[in-house]
Amino acid sequence: MNHSSRYTLFLQAFNGVLNGLKLYPPQHPACLKLYQSLWDILQDVLVEERTMTLGLVDDTLFIGDHLYTDGNAAANHIAARLSHFNIEGIEFSIGLQQQHLNEFVDLFNTGKLQGNNFNDIIFQANIIHIRQAQRDNSASGGNDSGASACRKAYDGAISAVQNLTEEILNGQIPQSDKVITSVDNMIQQMIKTPYALLALNMIKDYDDYTYGHSVNVSVIALTIGRVCQLDSESLSILGIGSLLHDLGKLKIDPKIIKKAGQLSCAEYEQIKNHPELGAQIAREMDNIDPRAIDIILGHHLHFDRSGYPRNAITSMSSDTTLTDITTIADTYDAITTLRAYRRPSTPRRAIAIMKRLAGVQLNPKFVHLLEQTLGSFPVGSLVRLINNEIGLIVDMDALNLENSTIRIIKDDKGRNIDNPYDLQLTNSSLNIAGEVDPLSHDIDLKTLL
Incomplete structure (x- = not known):
């Protein structure tokens, strides 16, 4: 037929x-x-x-x-x-x-x-x-794919953070409308193609780390929130709070923020002020829910509450679900990002590191949920197939993580492919030989997404 x-x-x-x-x-x-x-x-x-x-x-x-x-x-x-x-x-x-x-x-x-x-x-x-x-x-002639719509939502969130930064640095009270809109757009794309949006979290730009990190943390937090079946209001608050979680760093000397070497004790004490500084900024903004402010204030408190700022423990809501999720997202993106003082971990290795932090710095429930959501080879992973081809996992089937979309970039002889193509792979764990370190192969993942 x-x-x-x-x-x-x-x-x-x-x-x-x-x-x-x-x-x-x-x-x-x-x-x-x-x-x-x-x-x-x-x-x-x-x-x-x-x-x-x-x-x-x-x-x-x-x-x-x-x-x-x-x-x-x-x-x-x-x-x-x-x-x-x-x-x-x-x-x-x-x-x-x-x-x-x-x-x-x-x-x-x-x-x-x-x-x-x-x-x-x-x-x-x-x-x-x-x-x-x-x-x-549709049939009317357009060709905007789910992936390009995700990229548009991602770039819109980057733009919202950039606008926010300019307003703060100019001494203005930042406007919240673009932040709220950008989070709504990301949520809509997550409903449609959750793993395509999550793959973009591997866009790592060292020069624009603050912008990219803020958006990546929001994307990862929203991913966990969806798995937790948060209602739409809580999901929106989670997205906004996680997007703004490092707002306070704009009030700290940029030389300290961008310092390549180890921080002095005095410099670290200044860094520890950023949650409270961020919360102060957010309180001045329109339409920012108190629970989003709790996220900003408490994302470094740690699961065992041994972190900072100590006075946040008594001022925050007793329900720290959204804050704990953001801490997980913040940690995952930090571990998988190249910094001047540290090589990035692959997504799979990052999960292994986070499992060791579970119960101390991280809420073990949400570490487990993130691990289950990402699967054996998480979206955004560069992998070698059993036929020796190398590709990037750019999407996954939300109902069967064994079904992945792999963007093939090197052939079985290790030669670059001029026009990378997407391969629909079933039984991924059986067809993937292992992870590949992008830095070792001089591969810039953001050019592939």
């Missing part, structure tokens, strides 16, 4: 479910049979194509590369509903669960899903592998 025939069967099944719900409640046997038919047809499509997008071009429905201009009744009905609710498109991807598909249909049928709230409603319902597709991702 060709693609267009499968698409048409899907349309008929989708329209059939919607018509059935006009007559019967969702749990009626007739509706359950229709749900099952829709699921079976969609699975056939996704197994072969991995993603399927339907949407509108000039009020005409398309699925994939097929445009329904022939007056198909089911297509017209679906197109009318999409247009009425201002939904440009919907993308279904491999890994979708049947229960989530059924819940999506119910939301779509009741009109709760609209263009301006689609991804928010989907996120709140914890539906994975269905998202709103913008027109430029």
